[in-house]
Amino acid sequence: xxxxxxxxxxxxxxxxxxxxxxxxxxxxxxxxxxxxxxxxxxxxxxxxxxxxxxxxxxxxxxxxxxxxxxxxxxxxxxxxxxxxxxxxxxxxxxxxxxxxxxxxxxxxxxxxxxxxxxxxxxxxxxxxxxxxxxxxxxxxxxxxxxxxxxxxxxxxxxxxxxxxxxxxxxxxxxxxxxxxxxxxxxxxxxxxxxxxxxxxxxxxxxxxxxxxxxxxxxxxxxxxxxxxxxxxxxxxxxxxxxxxxxxxxxxxxxxxxxxxxxxxxxxxxxxxxxxxxxxxxxxxxxxxxxxxxxxxxxxxxxxxxxxxx
Amino acid sequence: xxxxxxxxxxxxxxxxxxxxxxxxxxxxxxxxxxxxxxxxxxxxxxxxxxxxxxxxxxxxxxxxxxxxxxxxxxxxxxxxxxxxxxxxxxxxxxxxxxxxxxxxxxxxxxxxxxxxxxxxxxxxxxxxxxxxxxxxxxxxxxxxxxxxxxxxxxxxxxxxxxxxxxxxxxxxxxxxxxxxxxxxxxxxxxxxxxxxxxxxxxxxxxxxxxxxxxxxxxxxxxxxxxxxxxxxxxxxxxxxxxxxxxxxxxxxxxxxxxxxxxxxxxxxxxxxxxxxxxxxxxxxxxxxxxxxxxxxxxxxxxxxxxxxxxxxxxxxxxxxxxxxxxxxxxxxxxxxxxxxxxxxxxxxxxxxxxxxxxxxxxxxxxxxxxxxxxxxxxxxxxxxxxxxxxxxxxxxxxxxxxxxxxxxxxxxxxxxxxxxxxxxxxxxxxxxxxxxxxxxxxxxxxxxxxxxxxxxxxxxxxxxxxxxxxxxxxxxxxxxxxxxxxxxxxxxxxxxxxxxxxxxxxxx
Numbered sequence: 001x002x003x004x005x006x007x008x009x010x011x012x013x014x015x016x017x018x019x020x021x022x023x024x025x026x027x028x029x030x031x032x033x034x035x036x037x038x039x040x041x042x043x044x045x046x047x048x049x050x051x052x053x054x055x056x057x058x059x060x061x062x063x064x065x066x067x068x069x070x071x072x073x074x075x076x077x078x079x080x081x082x083x084x085x086x087x088x089x090x091x092x093x094x095x096x097x098x099x100x101x102x103x104x105x106x107x108x109x110x111x112x113x114x115x116x117x118x119x120x121x122x123x124x125x126x127x128x129x130x131x132x133x134x135x136x137x138x139x140x141x142x143x144x145x146x147x148x149x150x151x152x153x154x155x156x157x158x159x160x161x162x163x164x165x166x167x168x169x170x171x172x173x174x175x176x177x178x179x180x181x182x183x184x185x186x187x188x189x190x191x192x193x194x195x196x197x198x199x200x201x202x203x204x205x206x207x208x209x210x211x212x213x214x215x216x217x218x219x220x221x222x223x224x225x226x227x228x229x230x231x232x233x234x235x236x237x238x239x240x241x242x243x244x245x246x247x248x249x250x251x252x253x254x255x256x257x258x259x260x261x262x263x264x265x266x267x268x269x270x271x272x273x274x275x276x277x278x279x280x281x282x283x284x285x286x287x288x289x290x291x292x293x294x295x296x297x298x299x300x301x302x303x304x305x306x307x308x309x
Numbered sequence: 310x311x312x313x314x315x316x317x318x319x320x321x322x323x324x325x326x327x328x329x330x331x332x333x334x335x336x337x338x339x340x341x342x343x344x345x346x347x348x349x350x351x352x353x354x355x356x357x358x359x360x361x362x363x364x365x366x367x368x369x370x371x372x373x374x375x376x377x378x379x380x381x382x383x384x385x386x387x388x389x390x391x392x393x394x395x396x397x398x399x400x401x402x403x404x405x406x407x408x409x410x411x412x413x414x415x416x417x418x419x420x421x422x423x424x425x426x427x428x429x430x431x432x433x434x435x436x437x438x439x440x441x442x443x444x445x446x447x448x449x450x451x452x453x454x455x456x457x458x459x460x461x462x463x464x465x466x467x468x469x470x471x472x473x474x475x476x477x478x479x480x481x482x483x484x485x486x487x488x489x490x491x492x493x494x495x496x497x498x499x500x501x502x503x504x505x506x507x508x509x510x511x512x513x514x515x516x517x518x519x520x521x522x523x524x525x526x527x528x529x530x531x532x533x534x535x536x537x538x539x540x541x542x543x544x545x546x547x548x549x550x551x552x553x554x555x556x557x558x559x560x561x562x563x564x565x566x567x568x569x570x571x572x573x574x575x576x577x578x579x580x581x582x583x584x585x586x587x588x589x590x591x592x593x594x595x596x597x598x599x600x601x602x603x604x605x606x607x608x609x610x611x612x613x614x615x616x617x618x619x620x621x622x623x624x625x626x627x628x629x630x631x632x633x634x635x636x637x638x639x640x641x642x643x644x645x646x647x648x649x650x651x652x653x654x655x656x657x658x659x660x661x662x663x664x665x666x667x668x669x670x671x672x673x674x675x676x677x678x679x680x681x682x683x684x685x686x687x688x689x690x691x692x693x694x695x696x697x698x699x700x701x702x703x704x705x706x707x708x709x710x711x712x713x714x715x716x717x718x719x720x721x722x723x724x725x726x727x728x729x730x731x732x733x734x735x736x737x738x739x740x741x742x743x744x745x746x747x748x749x750x751x752x753x754x755x756x757x758x759x760x761x762x763x764x765x766x767x768x769x770x771x772x773x774x775x776x777x778x779x780x781x782x783x784x785x786x787x788x789x790x791x792x793x794x795x796x797x798x799x800x801x802x803x804x805x806x807x808x809x810x811x812x813x814x815x816x817x
Binding site (some may be wrong): 298 | 364365383384385389394396400401402404410412413414416418419420422467
């Protein structure tokens with residue numbers, strides 16, 4: 001492979017990592033507030049379907065994105081209603097939403113299968129930086145959503161670890177009793193984080209159907225939602241680490257395609273397996289190190305009831 | 310004299326499923342007052358104060374703060390009204406630093422959390438009241454006494470005028486209790502009110518200005534401390550004369566049955582919770598283990614019972630048993646009553662019948678061929694509840710409907726029925742009212758008479774003086790001293806609890 005092939009591969013890595021990054025950052029926010037959302041895959045699918053359908057019908061991809069945000073957000077609102085207000089089991093609710101999202105998106109997109117779409121996002125070349133040799137084509141000649149995903153992840157890091165609102169979110173995920181006792185509204189924070197997280201999952205899905213592979217196919221997210229859930233653990237609940245993780249998994253995906261084009265047929269199943277192998281490895285390492293300040297939020301997936309005795 | 314109370318609660322009632330926790334209670338606190346809310350466990354003290362702190366909503370009644378009616382329907386509202394509560398289980402985020410815990414959720418804390426800034430703020434308050442703390446330390450690194458200081462600073466940072474403390478001394482050493490009381494007095498001089506939820510009379514006599522006594526959800530008496538004494542307070546609290554059991558120490562000690570040598574046990578976080586413990590236990594004696602909670606007592610007992618791995622030697626009647634599994638130790642006669650009676654001791658959602666045979670369900674006496682014979686089991690359970698005075702509504706109901714005292718009697722009864730030679734019990738009377746606690750102590754003393762060797766982890770030093778023959782004091786995973794109870798004093802035990810060595814404790 002010559003140097004241009006390498007830059008192309010790296011650029012493809014970033015594009016492939018972007019939908020995962022959106023979804024993972026969203027999931028990370030929800031988990032930091034103590035809500036485990038296993039509905040990410042379903043929310044991505046609904047986002048992908050709605051984004052595609054609205055864009056095709058209106059000819060406006062920004063409206064498509066809004067529809068995807070609304071779709072992911074409303075599914076997450078259902079999750080929040082079930083798990084925060086009704087104190088239902090988070091795993092069950094999340095799994096149900098994934099299965100629902102898979103079926104619902106298939107139903108919505110039935111007549112849109114295979115329709116081509118020509119309203120994509122233009123790439124936005126960053127002045128000066130995009131002209132740098134090698135670095136330019138890899139990092140600075142992407143569409144606006146790629147930059148947005150990184151920006152969101154960095155903003156989220158700042159929010160979580162540098163501001164009082166982040167302190168409040170993390171406290172709710174660690175110990176809702178303690179948060180409540182100092183006057184923090186546990187339910188409101190959990191609702192907000194879960195819904196914003198779901199909107200980001202929807203956005204990640206729309207990125208796939210509008211930019212990455214501009215078409216609609218049933219179950220086209222192909223497990224990326226689950227990769228996002230695994231990535232949160234891999235990133236030890238830190239959004240900046242999630243950026244690296246998303247590109248690592250994106251790189252594996254890009255590489256698999258590249259290898260196929262040059263004749264090496266690596267099974268696509270390997271792609272699906274790889275993130276989980278890494279996740280299991282990370283889990284083992286984290287458990288061995290037993291660091292108090294890393295690791296899962298302590299109240300993750302536990303409902304909070306103030307008057308429980 | 311017509312002063313406006315800072316807090317006035319009128320006609321407060323609160324029902325939980327099956328209990329009336331507060332029944333038409335009225336309660337007042339005046340500026341600068343240290344007000345003790347006295348009562349047995351289950352009298353409704355914590356419920357009443359949780360209502361004031363905005364955690365529970367009362368079914369009836371009104372609350373006035375400085376003469377104005379308020380609705381305290383969340384902890385935030387209560388904090389805004391200047392009321393802060395420090396719960397028995399601290400509400401701190403263990404992974405956060407001290408300073409982060411203090412600014413958390415405070416409306417005036419800066420939007421951008423700058424480490425130096427919040428640590429300086431913390432320092433300012435802590436110096437003001439003599440509450441020394443390292444603001445950069447993470448809470449899980451602190452002792453319980455230090456965590457309590459963090460809670461106090463947290464409330465002061467929010468400008469609380471009324472500080473409610475729920476049983477604040479249970480996690481403290483005698484020395485720390487003195488310090489706490491000094492801090493509370495300093496706060497009261499600055500005009501702050503303190504409500505102290507407690508069941509300890511000596512503390513009330515020492516620190517309180519005014520006492521309100523609750524019994525079964527009602528106010529049964531209130532007065533200034535000058536007009537009261539301990540025996541009057543006791544009568545109000547329990548409404549009867551309590552006969553305290555007392556160990557008879559006239560017997561010669563029995564044979565050594567358990568010999569523990571240089572035992573090391575790891576805690577849940579992988580650290581050495583018991584660094585080195587060596588002692589022996591004799592037949593027919595009660596040896597108490599004293600120490601501030603979290604100094605390795607729990608791990609020590611669990612290692613002896615075999616539910617936690619350990620290194621070092623445990624000899625039972627001269628034979629090494631450190632390698633034996635739990636069931637093998639039980640068959641030797643080593644039984645345990647764990648710290649959390651519901652959870653480790655009993656299975657909350659199983660019935661009394663099922664729980665009573667958890668230890669020995671596999672024994673032939675309960676089986677007919679492959680199956681458990683529930684007729685036999687029921688008879689066995691009826692025997693236990695009869696003999697140990699367990700009150701219940703139905704043997705088939707899950708045990709989590711039982712009160713703490715009845716749970717403990719069922720659990721202790723189950724273990725005693727195994728005819729143990731060595732009985733290990735952790736905090737057997739924690740959370741029980743006086744009568745239930747005396748029942749439990751009575752049972753333990755009877756076992757002692759039978760010649761059982763009993764190792765008892767206790768938190769109340771006065772109980773140790775009534776019940777135990779010897780006391781081993783644990784500090785930071787080591788035994789800092791083993792003493793004959795009738796040859797020592799609360800002060801000596803207290804100084805061992807904070808790490809003094811046995812020699813030269815005269816000044817401690």
